[in-house]
């Protein structure tokens with residue numbers, strides 16, 4: 322028998338949290354990403370014996386960022402209301418943004434959506450997002466980075482899952498690339514939830530093929546060149562995975578990308594998860610959850626978000642048991658996120 326669904330739910334949300342907290346210190350720190358030495362040391366500390374000061378136990382806690390702030394709003398809304406309520410989610414986004422005294426590093430333009438939502442008291446929760454960027458909407462990865470509660474909440478109802486992913490994203494992101502990035506991330510988590518990590522190794526080409534098939538039914542061809550941008554990125558993932566000896570970091574950075582654009586970060590997160598099924602040079606671990614987020618962070622750029630998305634997929638696939646227990650000491654909000662996963666699991670069972 323495989324990993325339990327509750328373990329997969331908890332692994333998914335914990336994976337998103339750890340990717341965010343551990344990736345955040347490196348977000349846009351260095352053009353090519355942190356050095357292998359620095360990152361191996363960073364993870365060795367998280368996995369080693371707790372640091373003890375002279376007088377008392379002391380473990381520094383890494384803070385979560387906007388990725389988790391918004392994820393928790395969505396999860397809390399689903400758990401409290403047991404239904405999709407866009408206005409309730411919008412209110413939680415706004416309240417959190419204006420009352421949280423910790424700097425969470427929100428995207429550059431999404432704060433304008435929060436201001437407008439506050440001014441109209443979330444009466445029309447989908448309107449401000451549609452006005453972003455002169456009416457084209459944001460194509461940032463802000464929808465994808467917080468989508469993880471959706472495949473849990475809608476587990477067992479595929480079409481509703483797509484619908485909910487879209488609606489929840491549209492509260493801040495209405496550009497097709499922003500929406501489809503969130504749907505793709507949602508689909509990757511969903512596939513992770515439904516596959517058994519014990520036994521046969523994951524067929525990474527098949528995992529990508531299934532995403533390609535599903536996205537073909539969702540993604541409209543571009544009006545000018547007729548191409549489907551996420552399809553192109555997914556085909557690229559397959560090519561990079563097939564490279565003998567593994568693609569170089571440079572190749573991945575240049576093709577899949579490491580930016581805050583959904584198109585150039587969601588496929589990178591999926592690739593990180595798939596690539597991490599096998600050992601990767603310079604990453605000193607046998608643990609595949611660690612390898613996934615470690616690799617995602619090593620690419621640099623939008624490290625908190627790419628590691629968070631990759632961590633959510635890895636956690637959904639492997640379950641909580643693959644995640645090193647000591648990580649729980651080093652992040653804020655661990656107990657709370659696991660409780661939200663329990664709540665979503667309870668709803669999914671009903």
Ligand code: R7I
Pocket residue numbers: 386387388426427428429430431432454457458459460461462463464466496581582623625626
């Ligand atoms: O997408 P969003 O919520 O940002 C998420 C990112 C994650 O990395 C978080 O960790 C956090 O650091 O921010 O916020 P948006 O403001 O909607 O989008 C982020 C950025 O993407 C914007 O500030 C723009 O620079 C860029 N962007 C666009 N630029 C031009 N035209 C997004 N959409 C557009 C666009 O349509």
Ligand code: MG
Pocket residue numbers: 386387388425426625626
């Ligand atoms: Mg962030």
Ligand code: MG
Pocket residue numbers: 348426427428
């Ligand atoms: Mg930031």
Ligand code: MG
Pocket residue numbers: 348623624625626627
């Ligand atoms: Mg980020």
